[in-house]
Amino acid sequence: MPSDSMDDIELRNIQLQFPQARTMSREDSQLHEERVETGRGSVVVAVQGNRSRPAILTYHDLGLNYVSGYQTFFNYIDMRALLENFCVYHVTAPGQEEGAPTLPEDFVYPTMDELSDQLSFVLSHFGLRSVIGFGVGAGANVLARYALAHPGKIEALCIINCVSTQAGWIEWGYQKLNTRHLRSKGMTQGVLDYLMWHHFGRGTEERNHDLVQVYRNYFERHVNPTNLALFIDSYIRRTDLNIVREMDPGRKNNTHTLSMPVINITGALSPHVDDTVTLNGRLDPTNSTWMKIQDCGMVLEEQPAKVSEAFRLFLQGQGYVAPLTENKMANYRRASLEALDVVSKLQTQTPAPHWSASNINITENPISEAVVC
16 A cells, blocks of 8 residues: 655755845946036936947936846846947936935935936937937936937937826825835835835735845845935926827927837836826827736836847837847857856855845846746
8 A cells, every 4th residue: 555654755966056146236347337417416327338339328217226227137148139239328316326325405306307407418428419218117207308308319219117197196195105204214114115016016026036035125225215205206296298199290290299219118017007008198109119018017127038129129120230140149148158157156166145135246137037928
C-alpha cells in the first residue's frame, strides 16, 4: 500500500540564487547632470547619449524624478538599441531630484504653465531647436502645455496617463489632504498608499510584490515630502488644456489642439484610463493614437517591452529610425545578457545583497522575462 507519509528527499547540486539587486541610483556613467537656470528657479537636466543626435526630452510624474521614473525603462534592452539614434534629456521638476534640499518657505512653486515655460530655457541652454516629448502623468501634462504653446518645438509627443482636464473635487480633496500631511508629518501611510495607487492602480501586490517594495522604500526614504507637497499642489491647481477636436478641414489651422503626431498610452489597470480616453476624444484622430496595454498600471515598469515596441514603431512612422532587423536586436540582447552574466558572476563572489532601496542599481528590468505579448 502507498505510504501516507512523504519520503525524505535529498537535494544536491542546487544553488541558491538571490534576485538581482535593484536600485534607483544617480551613479550612472552614461548620464551627465547639469543645472539649468530658468525664469522661475533652476531645474536639473540629465543628458544621456550623443548630443549630436535628435533629442528626446522626458518629464516625470508625481513623487518621481528622472532616476526613479525613467532609469529602468531607458536601460531596457530594446530601448538601448533604439537610443543609439537619439540623445535623451531628462528634466526634473524643481526640488524633486534625489537629495534635494527643502525649498525655502517663501518659495513660490511654479504653476503647471510656468513649469512648461521652463522647458524653453532647457532647449535654449542645450541649443535644441526641437525635441520629441516623452512624459508620464504630471510630466505628460507639462509637455502637452509646452506643445500647445510652442508647436514648432515639439516634433512628436509620447504621453502616458495624461490628464487634459482640471482636477475634480475628489482628486482635489485627496491631494489637499496629502499635501497637508506631507508638510506637517512627512510621508505618512495615507500619502504612501495614494502614491502607490496613483502609479500602479489596485492589486499591485498580487502582480509584482518586489516591484511594489522597491517603490514603497523609495517613496519613504528618498522623496523630500515638503518639495513633493509643492509639486502636488501645483498639479491639482492645473487648468484645463482646452484642446478641441475640429473635424472641418477648413477650420483645423485655427483650432487649439496638438498638431504634432501623438501617441497616448495607458495601462488597463491604471486609475487614469478614463482620463486618457477623454484626452483621446479631444485630439485630432488623423495624427493621434490611443493605446491601452493589458495587465499593468505603471506601464514603463510592468510592460517595458510593449511600450518600447510601440515607441519604436511610432518613431519609425515619423521617419526617425530605420526598422531594426532581427539580427541587430539579437546582438543587443546577447551583449546585454553577457553584461548581466558578468555582474552575476561578480555577485556570487560577494555576500548576498541586502534588499533595500539605498543599495539597488538598475541595469536591467527585472520583470522583462515575465512580459506576455
